[in-house]
Amino acid sequence: MRDFWRRFRRNKGAVVxxxxxxxxxxxxxxxxxxxxxxxWDMAAAPFMPPxxxxxxxxxxSLGRDVAAGIAHGARISLLVGAVSTVAALCIGVSLGAIAxxxxxxADDAVMxxxxxxxxxxxxxxxxxxxxxxxxxIISVVFAIAIVSWPPVARVVRAEFLSLRSRxxxxxxxxxxKTRLAIVLGDILPNALSPIIVLSSLMVAxxxxxxxxxxxxxxxxxxxxxxxxxxxxxxxxIRLAWWMSVFPxxxxxxxxxxxxxxxxxxxxxxxxxxxxxxxxxx
Amino acid sequence: MNITRRGLMAAASTAPLLMRASDALAQxxxxxxxxxxxxxxxxxxxxxxxxxxxxxxTLVAASKIFESLLxxxxxxxxxxxxxxSWTISEDGRExxxxxxxxxxxHDGQPMTADDVVFSIMKFHMELAPRARTVFQxxxxxxxxxxxxxxxxxxxxxxxxxxxxxATACCIVPKHIFDGTDxxxxxxxxxxxxxxxxxxxEWQRGNFIRLDRFDGYWKPNRPYLDAIIYRIVPDSQSRRxxxxxxxxxxxxxxxIEPFDVPQLRARxxxxxxxxxxxxxxxxxxxxxxxxxxxxxxxxxxKAMSMAIDRxxxxxxxxxxxxxxxTGPISSTTRFYDPNVKLAPFDVRAANQLLDAAGLKPxxxxxxxxxxxxxxxxxxxxxxxxxxxxxxMRQIGIQLEMESTDAGGWSRRIGAWEYETSINFxxxxxxxxxxxxxxYVSNNIQKVTFTNTGGYANPKVDELFFAARDAADAPTRxxxxxxxxxxxxxxxxxIWLMELTFPTIYDKKLHNVITTGTGVHTGxxxxxxxx
Numbered sequence: 001m002r003d004f005w006r007r008f009r010r011n012k013g014a015v016v017x018x019x020x021x022x023x024x025x026x027x028x029x030x031x032x033x034x035x036x037x038x039x040w041d042m043a044a045a046p047f048m049p050p051x052x053x054x055x056x057x058x059x060x061s062l063g064r065d066v067a068a069g070i071a072h073g074a075r076i077s078l079l080v081g082a083v084s085t086v087a088a089l090c091i092g093v094s095l096g097a098i099a100x101x102x103x104x105x106a107d108d109a110v111m112x113x114x115x116x117x118x119x120x121x122x123x124x125x126x127x128x129x130x131x132x133x134x135x136x137i138i139s140v141v142f143a144i145a146i147v148s149w150p151p152v153a154r155v156v157r158a159e160f161l162s163l164r165s166r167x168x169x170x171x172x173x174x175x176x177k178t179r180l181a182i183v184l185g186d187i188l189p190n191a192l193s194p195i196i197v198l199s200s201l202m203v204a205x206x207x208x209x210x211x212x213x214x215x216x217x218x219x220x221x222x223x224x225x226x227x228x229x230x231x232x233x234x235x236x237i238r239l240a241w242w243m244s245v246f247p248x249x250x251x252x253x254x255x256x257x258x259x260x261x262x263x264x265x266x267x268x269x270x271x272x273x274x275x276x277x278x279x280x281x
Numbered sequence: 282m283n284i285t286r287r288g289l290m291a292a293a294s295t296a297p298l299l300m301r302a303s304d305a306l307a308q309x310x311x312x313x314x315x316x317x318x319x320x321x322x323x324x325x326x327x328x329x330x331x332x333x334x335x336x337x338x339t340l341v342a343a344s345k346i347f348e349s350l351l352x353x354x355x356x357x358x359x360x361x362x363x364x365x366s367w368t369i370s371e372d373g374r375e376x377x378x379x380x381x382x383x384x385x386x387h388d389g390q391p392m393t394a395d396d397v398v399f400s401i402m403k404f405h406m407e408l409a410p411r412a413r414t415v416f417q418x419x420x421x422x423x424x425x426x427x428x429x430x431x432x433x434x435x436x437x438x439x440x441x442x443x444x445x446x447a448t449a450c451c452i453v454p455k456h457i458f459d460g461t462d463x464x465x466x467x468x469x470x471x472x473x474x475x476x477x478x479x480x481x482e483w484q485r486g487n488f489i490r491l492d493r494f495d496g497y498w499k500p501n502r503p504y505l506d507a508i509i510y511r512i513v514p515d516s517q518s519r520r521x522x523x524x525x526x527x528x529x530x531x532x533x534x535x536i537e538p539f540d541v542p543q544l545r546a547r548x549x550x551x552x553x554x555x556x557x558x559x560x561x562x563x564x565x566x567x568x569x570x571x572x573x574x575x576x577x578x579x580x581x582k583a584m585s586m587a588i589d590r591x592x593x594x595x596x597x598x599x600x601x602x603x604x605x606t607g608p609i610s611s612t613t614r615f616y617d618p619n620v621k622l623a624p625f626d627v628r629a630a631n632q633l634l635d636a637a638g639l640k641p642x643x644x645x646x647x648x649x650x651x652x653x654x655x656x657x658x659x660x661x662x663x664x665x666x667x668x669x670x671x672m673r674q675i676g677i678q679l680e681m682e683s684t685d686a687g688g689w690s691r692r693i694g695a696w697e698y699e700t701s702i703n704f705x706x707x708x709x710x711x712x713x714x715x716x717x718x719y720v721s722n723n724i725q726k727v728t729f730t731n732t733g734g735y736a737n738p739k740v741d742e743l744f745f746a747a748r749d750a751a752d753a754p755t756r757x758x759x760x761x762x763x764x765x766x767x768x769x770x771x772x773x774i775w776l777m778e779l780t781f782p783t784i785y786d787k788k789l790h791n792v793i794t795t796g797t798g799v800h801t802g803x804x805x806x807x808x809x810x
């Protein structure tokens with residue numbers, strides 16, 4: 001573990017990313033105390049520029065506090081990012097494991113199925129799913145999970161393909177372990193590092209997807225999200241730049257942080273690769 | 282009312298036309314032939330044949346192609362169009378219209394009284410529910426001679442003359458439609474009317490081009506050579522096009538209200554909010570009376586009192602529009618300024634809810650209601666958000682539901698909603714545009730009927746008495762009476778009298794000259810050099 005942290009620390013960007021990410025999580029956790037009440041409350045006159053009337057980041061077209069919206073929006077964005085990633089991992093890992101471990105017909109079937117999803121533009125599919133199931137937090141999470149599992153399945157399959165012919169797997173088979181036990185107990189733990197790296201990037205793209213959906217008005221209308229803030233601010237951007245700029249920054253920083261952390265994780269989990277990269281630099 | 286007075290009214294109503302022409306001359310601007318008007322249309326209509334489709338964008342563009350017997354002044358007095366004069370019998374049942382004599386359709390065929398009879402009795406009777414309810418009352422509709430139309434009603438109907446706007450009853454060619462399926466007639470793709478501009482080209486998703494009709498019946502009109510409706514789906518692009526002079530005119534929903542203040546400040550543009558007197562759209566919070574507490578008039582009244590309508594008008598609509606005072610818009614006939622809704626008062630609203638027995642629970646919530654958002658653009662989403670916050674103040678929690686335009690219309694029509702937002706055109710007269718939302722015999726599973734399910738026998742009686750009364754003072758009395766009941770029972774929570782900004786380049790003249798605004802033919806519009 002200490003080794004891991006040392007390698008992670010070596011990547012300065014990753015540390016900065018982790019710091020930002022911790023701040024965002026803190027902001028989300030403390031939002032109800034920092035900004036008590038609902039982020040939808042009309043707390044000031046509409047279109048107050050940042051700094052006026054106790055509005056740190058200004059107010060929007062109904063006089064709602066943009067800062068409160070960002071803080072409360074962080075909760076939803078992180079929640080959506082995390083939950084949809086977990087859901088996508090469940091689908092992707094199980095399908096990838098089946099394909100990679102069983103091989104043969106099962107592999108072919110699962111991979112064709114995965115390709116089917118990969119050939120459909122993911123954002124269009126997400127819009128379609130949300131529109132069909134009417135916008136709500138559940139349909140948004142579902143849609144994001146549905147469009148983001150194929151890469152997981154492919155990565156997991158590739159790992160499984162290479163691991164299943166290793167000696168320790170053969171040893172486990174000889175010992176008479178069930179297939180499920182082998183998959184879960186022997187192969188999966190050894191395939192974890194690419195999955196962890198991938199999932200940190202998936203959280204980032206899930207946040208982006210959710211924001212894009214909210215921006216288009218397909219988010220849950222009862223929840224304040226970053227995408228909603230930008231969508232509501234976009235049309236008045238020449239009148240009130242702060243309405244879209246600050247939530248935009250929030251998304252930018254969070255996604256950047258997640259990407260940096262992902263890179264750091266990749267370095268930390270693949271020491272050989274990191275050293276090569278370090279040597280080249 | 283006797284014949285001579287009516288005749289005088291008809292004659293007097295031509296005066297505004299003459300005055301306008303002299304106004305223009307007085308400003309030292311002589312109308313100029315030529316020039317192309319580029320404007321925008323949004324959203325793109327499915328078809329330009331009125332009757333087959335009567336949605337907003339269709340009416341805007343097709344009103345250049347089609348005309349009807351009359352048009353209306355801003356105070357809703359009829360102005361001659363295809364009918365050059367008319368008389369009404371003393372008992373209010375017989376209408377005789379003298380038609381213009383040299384009117385031709387765009388395919389060169391002359392327009393006669395036969396076409397008018399066909400349009401009224403067959404075309405609109407079959408296609409337009411709104412026209413049907415009025416035209417059902419026609420006993421005889423006949424061509425006395427090629428240029429005289431005689432209509433006899435089964436019983437007097439005072440607002441009858443308001444039905445002859447191009448948007449309500451356009452005159453279509455009998456020789457093309459008679460005996461065909463109106464909805465699938467191939468001519469719908471290239472509509473043929475009598476208007477000042479004829480259909481030339483439509484590139485889907487791009488533009489619609491209408492060219493000057495050289496055989497137009499008004500001599501030397503229209504002034505413009507062509508009108509091009511560009512399809513621009515994004516409101517910021519429309520605003521930009523207007524600012525840069527790529528388009529010279531925007532109308533209806535084209536420009537979002539929050540863009541209006543900045544456009545007002547531009548020296549080369551005029552912002553006009555007149556021209557919606559005939560339509561007079563009134564918006565309200567649509568209430569389904571079948572849902573829990575909403576059947577109680579005290580609850581509805583309290584909800585109405587929790588809404589600051591001036592905030593809606595000034596902050597959301599940037600002053601474009603007026604706070605509603607009741608079910609009848611102030612620009613509609615028989616509006617009574619003395620009857621008003623209870624004023625904005627959150628405390629009194631809370632007390633009223635307590636009195637109604639709708640007590641708050643531990644979280645301060647009295648009731649939770651669903652709210653189906655109107656999917657007509659951002660401003661309506663903001664309005665729903667505002668309503669949610671207003672209702673929170675009186676302990677009513679609104680849960681937002683979003684849907685698309687088709688879904689909204691279907692769910693309202695099927696009564697599958699609890700609260701929503703709606704707006705309806707009043708069409709000049711409460712009998713034509715207000716009655717339908719409140720009388721119990723119009724509780725139908727059809728959008729824009731009394732979908733809320735409000736029923737009050739006294740209200741029915743008064744609306745029907747006003748419908749059948751032959752003279753204006755009696756009708757006024759009935760409408761005042763019914764308005765008094767409605768503002769107490771608040772069957773729908775009226776919010777705002779909408780007007781839409783018409784914004785145009787100052788080079789453009791005679792843009793809004795009537796009570797139907799951009800829904801006229803634009804034959805007198807011209808571009809100064």
